[in-house]
Amino acid sequence: MTVELDVRSLVDAVTRALRERILRGEIVPGTPVTEKSVSDEFAVARPTAKAAVERLVFDGLLRRQANKTARVPVLTLAEVGDVYFSRTLLELGAIEVVAARGEVPDDARLALERFDLAFGRGDVSAVVEADVEFHQALVDAAGSARLSRMYASLMAEFHLCVARVQVLGRLDRSTLAAEHAAVLAAVEAADPALASTELEAHITGARDRILAVYAADS
Structure with missing residues (x-):
């Protein structure tokens, strides 16, 4: 069985299709993703399949050891904790700068609209993408390339963390919406201290929920 692709670039199309399957949990952690399997599934040439696999390796959604087949990573509890530790440091530094200006980034508001719509239709991949876009918009607004x-590099592994929880239906829409809104309200009020407090609570809560899922399933 082959998958039809209706986009301009075959490499982009295959990459996105594989990314969505990984984020939906259709390709489970530990599964090998070979150039041949990708070529056969999407009816594309091996160089196209190779390019798509390499992109996902670069993004962190696949891992490949020397002379080994690429696989969907199996993140350990320690790795998940480190992802959240790292993103907390980066986001808190950014939110203080953004909140001091008192201006909510338009991209952050738009991302939350997409997040809510995606959650409503049960689109796991779109939920993850919109959540990442929300936080990325806050970081981008700090103005440091x-x-x-x-x-952005760190968020590849974050995708894997959140996707696993989404697939298991462990995230609460209303809780996340309230936490996101609280962060933006603090930014709009030009209150860096409150914005940092709300954001840290949001990230810490998400980390604890995800670690609980990983611990239960280990």
Whole structure:
């Protein structure tokens, strides 16, 4: 069985299709993703399949050891904790700068609209993408290209953390919506201390929920 692709770039199309399958949990952690399997599934040439796999390796959604087949990573409890530790440091630094201006980034508001719509229709991949876009928008608003690049790189592994919880139906829509709104309200009020407090509570709560899922399933 092959999958039809209706986009301009085959490499982009295959990459996105694989990313969505990983985020939905259709390709479970530990599963090998070979160039041949990708080529066969999507009816594309091996170089196209290889390019798509390499992109996902670069993004952190696949891992490949030397001379080994790429696989969907199996994140350990320690790795998940470290992802959240790292993102907390980056986001708290950014939110203080953003909140001091008292201006909510338009991209953050739009991301929350997409988040709510995606949650309503049960689109796991879109929920994860919108959540990442919300937090990325806050970091980007700090105005540091280097900070934005570091954060974007970290978010690849965050995708894997959140996708697993989403697939298991463990995240509460109303709780997340309230936490997101509290962060933006503090930014709009030009209160860096409150914005940092709300954001840290949001990230810590998400971390604890996800670690509980990983611990229960280990």
